[in-house]
Amino acid sequence: MNSNVIFSNDVPSRLLQAINDLKPGRVFILADNNTAAIARQLGIPSASLITISDGDDHKNLDSLTHIWSELQAGGATRHSLLVCVGGGMVTDIGGFAADTFKRGIPFINVPTSLLGAVDAAVGGKTGFNFHNLKNEIGAFAPAHTVIISSCFLTSLPHTEFLSGFAEMIKHALLSGEPQLSELLNANLASFDPEHMLQLIRASVTVKQQIVSQDPTETGLRKALNLGHTVGHAFESFALSRGKPVPHGYAVAWGLVTELVLSHMRFGFPTTILHQVADFISHNYGPFLITCDDYDSLLQLMTHDKKSLYGEINCTLLSQCGQPHTDVTLSPDEVSAALDIYRDLLHI
């Protein structure tokens, strides 16, 4: 389940080397509207470009069918290679398309967003949204190689940068206070690419260490779902209202709510809870909900992939770096935590 993960800001040469190592037949590149230009600039010889529409609402069956059709029409065989150039949307759906085309062709991920770099591109989870539920259909399929850089981030919209940064906060919470402090004190307005690559490397390493111990999420890997039970519910809720929010923003708000729950259940320190909540309130603003929305949100949480037997299932922390997976929550507890989330976010 392990990928070869390369951290480098010299993407074209490292990518070419990875492709040459694989000795593929035909090479296909998947990109979306926004990343097609980057894909072309990578200069992969004799590659066919497949383009899909950008945005999470296009991470759907239509886009998947388009990729399969293009691979088929382009004469892809089991020895062909798909290079996914883009954010998590492209690497998630591209990885799934590759893993299921002729029962599996290899793929390489070149994440171009911070979220893609620190989360989606590494760890083998692929998939797409189905009937408004996030990543409802998917597979565990590691990329052959992932090339992680910070060189595409300077042109990234600030919203997308923040979206990825939320996952880095999550990894830091799972790692320890020093890593968390470094992030909460970082200057998000301007950063040095090499320093950012170091922060990304530290963040990805947290994920890799967890995934390598539990690739198919039967135990420890569930720790990586911190912030995501509530976060996914926020995200699906926003989508169903026709006002989608960036994944990482939903995770940021989910983290605040789940740290509240962590305090309620396991005495997670309020100092750190407030530091994180203030940081997120300041940088991400609030996700506006009222108590009339709680029923819908609770309903969405019971549909989460991690949910068993229709219960609400969560990962919580007793301290930074001390996760408790498979915590079952009552609707009353979650409602109480949502009340406090609204206070912390000044809603």
Next chain:
Amino acid sequence: MNSNVIFSNDVPSRLLQAINDLKPGRVFILADNNTAAIARQLGIPSASLITISDGDDHKNLDSLTHIWSELQAGGATRHSLLVCVGGGMVTDIGGFAADTFKRGIPFINVPTSLLGAVDAAVGGKTGFNFHNLKNEIGAFAPAHTVIISSCFLTSLPHTEFLSGFAEMIKHALLSGEPQLSELLNANLASFDPEHMLQLIRASVTVKQQIVSQDPTETGLRKALNLGHTVGHAFESFALSRGKPVPHGYAVAWGLVTELVLSHMRFGFPTTILHQVADFISHNYGPFLITCDDYDSLLQLMTHDKKSLYGEINCTLLSQCGQPHTDVTLSPDEVSAALDIYRDLLHI
């Protein structure tokens, strides 16, 4: 990649035991029009039945989407279970649906056809047809348990029985002459269920031994493709003409052609080639092609999943039980073999 394979004609009790062992949350049953009645008679408590249209032309994206939707609407979680009751079409598409729903829920196969029992239900290959190409999209995903019986075969149309029998001939060719002789001398018009279960067990064992050594088909497993490079081309060709043929019939005719190629390349004994060809001619009749069809057939063979770099790739035999995988064939060789196939089938 191994399933728990049970050979028994007491299906309801063995199935119930297998379900109880898994301790699933909700249980869903997948069947097609023809097997829904059998599925109901199995008496699985509190199971939700999902029905799809029967026939290989419904092993498509629409049926798959229907299964995913029904699982979702029925509140399936990662701890739900899908029981696939039917022929290879049902177990292939059901296994793929289960393996990709929420990145994978367990499934049990209860094959009701001979083809399903000896081929599709065991070995972890799942998938569906896409743009007229067979099993173009799929995954390697073993059933948790497979319950193989002969009790559903007595009501099977003779065509379907023969379709499965062709795969048994293939397994026997990969095993040795004694197993082949027993099959070629069997009375196909009437059989004892327990004796048939023994023949099926011997046949499935050949497949299991091969699959266990190479689950994802990187080497030895390709031996199981004997008959299938030409067979799949026949099948796709028939489908594209709007005159589908049963899978096993296509394999039977493919076996004859590939045994001809085996003789041409590796000196496979003509005595056995003629015995097999006579048996197939007598029981299956001919698949009618003319030399005008060769180009289309060759084109289809280069699109086969086993094909690398657009070449025609085949498994051939030098003797019964002595396969040679990854044999690359020229169009001229295949055309010559198709000429001899037509002679042997008296076309």
